[in-house]
Amino acid sequence: MAWFVSKKILQTLMVLLIVSIASFALLKFAPGDPVQLMLGSEYSAEAHASLVKQLGLDRPIPEQYARWLAGFLSGDWGTSFVSKAPIFRYAFLEALPVTLTLAASALGLAIVIGVPLGVLSATRKDTGWDAAVATLTLTGTSFPSFYLGILLIWLFGVQLGWFPTLGFVAPWDDLWGGIVHMTLPAITLSTYFLAMIVRLTRANLIEQLEQPYVAAARARGEPRWRVVWVHGLRNVMLPLVTILGLQLGALLQGAVLTETVFSLPGVGQMMTSAVLNREYGVVQAGVMMTACLFVLTNLLVDLAYPFLDPRLRPR
Amino acid sequence: MTDHKAILAERFLGGLNRRDLMKGLAAGGVVMAAGGLARPAHAAGNEIKLAWVDHIDTLDPHFTGFLGAVKVHNNIYNGLLKVTYDGKKVGFVPDLAESWDITDGVIHTFKLRPNVKFHDGTPCDAEAVKWNVERVWKGEPKSPHGWKFKSLEKVEVVDPLTVKLTFKQPYAFLPVALTGSTGRAGTIVSPAAVQKFGASFGRNPVGTGPFKFVSWKENDSILLEKNPDYFEAGLPKLDKVTILIMKEASSAIAAVMSGQVDGMSDSPVQFIPQLKANPNLQVFGEIEGNYVYIAMNCRKAPFDDINLRRAVAFALNREQIIKQAFFGQGIPAYTPISPPMTDFYDPNVAKTGRGQRFDLAKAKEFRAKAKVQDVIEPKFMVTEEGTYGSRLAQTVLPMLAEIGIKPKLELVERAAWVSRRNAGDFEMLDFNWWADLDPDETLFPEFHTGAAWNYPGWSNKRFDECVEQAQVILDVAQRKALYEEASDIIMDEAPIAITSHMPVFKIFAKKVKGFNYIPVDSLNLHTVTVS
Numbered sequence: 001m002a003w004f005v006s007k008k009i010l011q012t013l014m015v016l017l018i019v020s021i022a023s024f025a026l027l028k029f030a031p032g033d034p035v036q037l038m039l040g041s042e043y044s045a046e047a048h049a050s051l052v053k054q055l056g057l058d059r060p061i062p063e064q065y066a067r068w069l070a071g072f073l074s075g076d077w078g079t080s081f082v083s084k085a086p087i088f089r090y091a092f093l094e095a096l097p098v099t100l101t102l103a104a105s106a107l108g109l110a111i112v113i114g115v116p117l118g119v120l121s122a123t124r125k126d127t128g129w130d131a132a133v134a135t136l137t138l139t140g141t142s143f144p145s146f147y148l149g150i151l152l153i154w155l156f157g158v159q160l161g162w163f164p165t166l167g168f169v170a171p172w173d174d175l176w177g178g179i180v181h182m183t184l185p186a187i188t189l190s191t192y193f194l195a196m197i198v199r200l201t202r203a204n205l206i207e208q209l210e211q212p213y214v215a216a217a218r219a220r221g222e223p224r225w226r227v228v229w230v231h232g233l234r235n236v237m238l239p240l241v242t243i244l245g246l247q248l249g250a251l252l253q254g255a256v257l258t259e260t261v262f263s264l265p266g267v268g269q270m271m272t273s274a275v276l277n278r279e280y281g282v283v284q285a286g287v288m289m290t291a292c293l294f295v296l297t298n299l300l301v302d303l304a305y306p307f308l309d310p311r312l313r314p315r
Numbered sequence: 316m317t318d319h320k321a322i323l324a325e326r327f328l329g330g331l332n333r334r335d336l337m338k339g340l341a342a343g344g345v346v347m348a349a350g351g352l353a354r355p356a357h358a359a360g361n362e363i364k365l366a367w368v369d370h371i372d373t374l375d376p377h378f379t380g381f382l383g384a385v386k387v388h389n390n391i392y393n394g395l396l397k398v399t400y401d402g403k404k405v406g407f408v409p410d411l412a413e414s415w416d417i418t419d420g421v422i423h424t425f426k427l428r429p430n431v432k433f434h435d436g437t438p439c440d441a442e443a444v445k446w447n448v449e450r451v452w453k454g455e456p457k458s459p460h461g462w463k464f465k466s467l468e469k470v471e472v473v474d475p476l477t478v479k480l481t482f483k484q485p486y487a488f489l490p491v492a493l494t495g496s497t498g499r500a501g502t503i504v505s506p507a508a509v510q511k512f513g514a515s516f517g518r519n520p521v522g523t524g525p526f527k528f529v530s531w532k533e534n535d536s537i538l539l540e541k542n543p544d545y546f547e548a549g550l551p552k553l554d555k556v557t558i559l560i561m562k563e564a565s566s567a568i569a570a571v572m573s574g575q576v577d578g579m580s581d582s583p584v585q586f587i588p589q590l591k592a593n594p595n596l597q598v599f600g601e602i603e604g605n606y607v608y609i610a611m612n613c614r615k616a617p618f619d620d621i622n623l624r625r626a627v628a629f630a631l632n633r634e635q636i637i638k639q640a641f642f643g644q645g646i647p648a649y650t651p652i653s654p655p656m657t658d659f660y661d662p663n664v665a666k667t668g669r670g671q672r673f674d675l676a677k678a679k680e681f682r683a684k685a686k687v688q689d690v691i692e693p694k695f696m697v698t699e700e701g702t703y704g705s706r707l708a709q710t711v712l713p714m715l716a717e718i719g720i721k722p723k724l725e726l727v728e729r730a731a732w733v734s735r736r737n738a739g740d741f742e743m744l745d746f747n748w749w750a751d752l753d754p755d756e757t758l759f760p761e762f763h764t765g766a767a768w769n770y771p772g773w774s775n776k777r778f779d780e781c782v783e784q785a786q787v788i789l790d791v792a793q794r795k796a797l798y799e800e801a802s803d804i805i806m807d808e809a810p811i812a813i814t815s816h817m818p819v820f821k822i823f824a825k826k827v828k829g830f831n832y833i834p835v836d837s838l839n840l841h842t843v844t845v846s
Contacts, residue, residue, distance in 0.1 A: 032730025036737055040372065040380025041748070042459035043737060044767035050457040082372060083533055084515040090533050150565060158573040166366075166559065166570050168535065263561045265535035273534065273562070276700070278730050 012295050016288065020072075023287040024065050027280055034081055034278035055081055068284060078281040091270060091285040098168050098266035102258065103251050105182050106189035107244070114194045115233070118201025123228060125206060133202075137195035145254050149188040149261035156184060166263040185262045189254045193247065200243060204236040211235075237308050245301035252290060362555035363827065363845050365838075366567035367580045371537070371560065373517030374528065376502035377451050377458045382750055386580055386838040387558065388502060390539060392522030395425055395444065395501040396493045398752070400833040404657045405752060407490035411439065411503055411523065420485035420789050427476045431546050433505035434527045441478040445470050446506045448480065462760075462767075463492035463500040484787045487794060488755040525551035525841035534560055551841040552829065571596065571822055577845060578823040580838055584644040584703075590822055597827070600820035603834045604655045604751035606648050607703070608811040609711065610744050614772040617691050618742060622684040623720075624809035628671045629678035630718045631711055636814050640703060640710040645815040647672070650802040651748075651757050653816045655834045658791050659754050659798055669799075670806045671813055675717065682718040693742040695722035700729035707745045707814070739772050746770070749819070750836045754798040758782050762805055773810030 035051045036043055052058050056067070071078055077087040121133040157165035163184050171178025208214065209232055217227045256268030267286055274282035306313040369383030376388045397410035409415045412425040431439040452464040466486050471479045482489075493501025508521035520528045523546070526539035539556040559576060561567040564583050570576045572593060582590060582598075591598050611618035611627060618624055633647035646654075649670030654660050664670060697705040708724055715722060722743055727735065735741055751757045759782045760766045764774040781801035785794045806813070819836045829842045 030731070031734055032728070033734050034730075036733050037730055038372065038380065039459055040370075041382075041768075042380035044459065044462065047457055047459040047461075050455075054456050079514075083531075084373075084518055085533065094533060150569075153566060153569045157575070158569050161573055164575055165573065166561065166566060166575060260563050261566055263535075263559065263563065263566055265533060269534045269562070276729060 015295070016291055019291045020069070020284060020288060021065070024068070024280065024284060025061075027275070027278060027283055028061050028064075030278070032278050034280070037277050038081060064280075068281065072284070072288070077285050080282055081279050082277060087281050087285045091267070091282060091289060095265060095267045095270045095286075096289060097170070098264055099252070099255050099259070099268060101168075101171065101178075101182065102185055102189060102255055102264060102266060105186035106254075106258075107193060107251065109186050110190040110193035110197050113190075114197030115201055117194075118198040118236075119205060119228060119233065121198065122202045122205035122209065130202075133198060137198045140191035141195040143191060145188050145192065146257040146261050148191060149184070149258060152184045152188060153261070168264045168266070185258050185264060188261070189251070189258045192250065192254060193244075196243070196247065197240065200240055201233075201236055204239055205232050208232045208235045234308070238305070241301055241304055241308065245297050248294060248297050252293075361553055361845065362557065363553055363578065363840065363843065364557040364559060364576045365578045365580060366561045366570050366576045367537075367558045368561055368564050368567050368583075369581050371558075374520035374531070374537075375517035376499050376504065377447075377454075377460060378517060380459060382836050383580065385499070385750075386836065387537065388499070388520075388522075389524070389837050389839050390526045390556065390841070391520050391524045391528055392499075392502045392504060393524050394494050394499045394503065396490055398494050398833055398835055398837070400831075405655050405834065407494055410494075411444075421482045423480045423482070423489065424473070425478050425480075427478065428546055429476060431523050432544060433508065433521050433523055434542060435505050435508050435521045437505055437507045439503060439505075439523050440475050441472040442475070443506050444478045444503055445472050447503045448478075448501075450504075450509070451500045458500075460492075460500045463488070485789050487786055487789055488753055491753040491756065494752075526553075526556055534562075536560060545841070547841070552844045553840060556840055571824070574824065577827050578821065580821065581836075582820045582822055584642045584817075587642065587644055587820060590820075595825055597823050597825055598820055599823070599830065599832045600818040601832070601834050602646055602654045602816045603749070603819045603836060604653045604757070605747060605749045605817055605819070606651050606653060606757075606813055607645075607707065607747040607815050607817060608648075608651075608745065608813045609707070610741075610746060610771045610811050611809070612739060612742050612771055613774075613810050614739055615742075617687060617693055618771075620686045621808055622681045623686070623691070624812075625807075626678045626681040626685060626718050627715065627720065628806070628809040628812040629674045629681065630714050630720075631671075631812055631814060632673045632714055633814055634673070635714075636707065636710050640706040641815065641817065645817045648813045648816050650799075650806055651761075651813060652754055652798060652802055653751065653757070655752060656754060656757075659795050661799075669803060671809065678718050682720075688719075690719045690721055692721050692723055694725045695743040695745075696725050696727055696732060696735060696741040697745065698727050698729045698732035701732070701745075702747055703745070736770050739770065744770070747817070752835060754794070754802075755782070755786055758798065758801055758805070759786065762810070771810035773805075773808065775804055775808060778804045 035048055035055065035057065038051065039047055056064065068078065077091065079085065080087055080090060083090065117133050121130040124130050153165040156163045164181055165184060167181060169177040169181045171182070209228070214227055214231065217231055252268070255266060256272055258264070259266045259268040260272065267289065270282060271286040274286065367383060370381045371384045371387060372381045373379050373384060374387060374391065376385070376392055379385060379388070393411045395410060395412050396407050396415065399406045399408055409425070411427060411431065413428050414426045416424045418424065425444070427439070427441060427444065433439055448464065448470045451458045451460050452467055453461070466483045468481045468483045473479050493499065503523065505521035508519065509516045512519045518531055525542055525545045525547070527542045529538035529540050531537045537558040537560070541551055541554045545551060564586065567579050568582070568586050568590070571579050574595070587598065590596055609627070611624050613619055637643060637645045637647065649664045649672060652660050661667065695708050697708045699705060705724060705726065712722060736744060748757065748761065761768045762773060762778060763769065763782055764779050778801050781797045785797040788794055821830070821832070821838055823830060826846050828844050828846060831839060831842050833839070
């Protein structure tokens with residue numbers, strides 16, 4: 001067992017190392033130079049040379065990487081070229097909570113609405129209800145999220161004035177403000193997952209409801225709602241959790257667009273501007289945080305299996 | 316070096332306990348429950364909330380390269396001089412100085428206002444001014460604005476309130492170097508604060524201006540508050556300024572239309588008709604000191620051929636470009652000299668026959684003289700992240716097709732575009748210069764042989780002589796004659812095909828009063844009130 005765990009940890013560390021090298025190299029070999037961008041309209045060869053030296057960008061690339069890695073491991077994430085702020089504070093303490101709040105809200109929303117809708121269309125298969133839900137979810141997936149975001153802003157922000165359309169309010173500072181500010185972004189980001197959850201729930205539940213155990217439970221006299229919501233749904237959770245875990249990438253990708261449209265200062269915006277400005281340190285921090293998030297989610301999914309399915313529990 | 320543990324501890328002591336986290340989680344779950352009851356919170360009475368759509372790189376004026384940042388600087392700092400505008404003429408008057416005397420054309424003596432203090436309480440005296448000038452002139456790390464003091468010989472403190480700048484030769488550009496333009500070489504920052512904050516001074520700015528810096532949250536917002544000790548009596552009128560950093564202009568438009576913000580720092584041209592039609596908004600914007608152009612690389616084929624470049628210059632239908640690419644905003648440009656340079660711009664330039672203009676017959680004439688007579692397919696490098704995206708390039712394609720030039724648009728990401736532009740690795744590209752107030756900065760760094768921003772790689776001896784001479788002459792009429800000659804040379808040899816001068820916009824809600832528009836892309840808030 002100890003060997004198994006240490007092997008798993010070693011594997012994870014190797015993955016993270018490879019990811020960090022790949023992202024560093026990609027950005028270094030992409031055309032474009034952070035210093036020319038920083039100088040803006042005040043570019044000159046002398047100013048350029050002075051700044052390159054000051055930022056240590058005149059050193060060989062492997063050395064730059066080694067310096068970054070050593071710093072990162074010792075807890076010094078470096079300083080942003082542009083903002084001169086410690087990257088640890090900017091990326092981990094400021095941007096990450098915003099994105100996590102957004103992602104959790106969107107995912108929570110998608111689950112809270114998606115699962116019942118999936119159950120509805122599975123139990124009312126081939127009825128008007130089913131068709132209505134299918135139409136709704138299809139529209140949801142087909143809408144590009146940035147466009148949906150702008151439409152929501154226009155309708156609920158500009159025309160009706162119900163919701164603010166910009167900025168982040170931390171729900172732990174101001175609960176109501178946080179909810180109100182997060183509503184439109186969460187809806188925007190959730191549509192894709194909502195559709196996915198509905199379809200997954202529906203397909204799996206239909207399959208489950210045809211299983212002998214369902215008939216047996218009905219025969220025992222258990223009420224229909226219990227058969228569906230307890231026995232049936234429990235067996236649907238397993239594939240659902242697996243797929244959601246794998247879709248974390250799509251969630252973070254969607255967060256980039258959503259954050260831009262709603263001006264949320266999250267990891268997505270941070271990464272976009274860092275990539276555009278060739279801010280290696282910030283990009284590395286963002287990549288490492290996202291990679292760790294992936295690893296962690298997969299671990300959580302693995303841990304959830306025995307919890308969801310007693311058959312997978314160690315005996 | 317970052318001590319992340321200290322930062323963590325500080326954060327967590329700041330009140331993030333387990334109950335708060337639970338609240339956060341709960342908020343995620345019940346977000347949908349929020350009905351339509353939430354009216355956006357408006358900024359109350361004496362504060363203003365503005366959507367900033369242009370880039371802010373640093374609040375250290377000596378190191379900025381972006382106008383979006385300079386607009387903020389002007390509210391935190393003062394310069395030795397400032398720009399004024401009476402609706403007709405742009406002028407330069409003392410700001411931190413009480414008087415400004417010029418002796419022999421080379422010695423500039425500034426008598427400073429007494430009792431002016433920086434926001435950190437240290438005095439803004441002659442020592443501080445000298446320290447600032449030296450920081451820009453020859454400090455380490457090097458300021459990108461150092462070139463503005465290249466002919467400076469010495470700077471001396473005469474008495475605690477008098478400072479003297481001696482130049483090697485007369486320097487006509489000095490007033491602008493000390494005020495307008497991107498970044499102000501004459502902007503005075505607190506020496507004590509620079510020593511205290513070092514490299515992060517740009518995130519902890521301390522000046523003498525009407526507003527004090529409070530905080531800057533990355534990608535989110537910058538807060539300023541009233542400086543109660545500001546030297547202009549009764550100003551500023553606002554207590555608080557919130558700058559919301561917004562990358563997506565359409566989101567900013569939605570915010571200003573729904574009243575969630577009180578204004579916008581700028582707006583892309585395509586939204587202007589919509590904004591002007593909105594009864595709750597006021598739009599400020601006149602033609603400013605700028606020009607839009609298409610550069611042709613003179614270093615290599617096909618545009619090392621002067622007749623081909625001339626053909627391009629005459630083939631562009633400026634009226635149509637303005638209508639199609641700029642949504643009707645802007646005026647045709649004939650030379651790079653723009654309207655706010657009131658001493659140098661000729662309002663009747665259209666009728667003089669000078670410069671470049673649309674004349675298809677002439678374009679065809681030059682095209683017939685070109686070395687290559689077959690259809691030419693040069694690469695036109697565009698980036699969607701620029702001011703006008705690829706719109707200008709797309710608009711001119713059919714115009715150039717008329718003269719047998721069929722450019723291939725090459726869409727490049729911004730960082731790569733900038734590197735290739737600076738390295739001269741292109742055949743055609745479009746670009747624009749902003750907020751110029753003197754022909755010197757419009758012509759010298761952009762077109763002098765080997766100058767930093769001479770992207771087309773063009774060179775002309777007589778042109779170089781004209782702009783060199785005009786730099787050291789103070790007589791306006793003489794300078795004007797030299798700049799007319801110089802701009803005629805560029806327009807004739809056509810390293811660029813110039814298209815237009817553009818208005819630059821500021822948008823405010825109607826309830827915002829007292830804004831003083833100055834055509835240098837500034838957004839000075841000290842006189843503004845919100846009713």
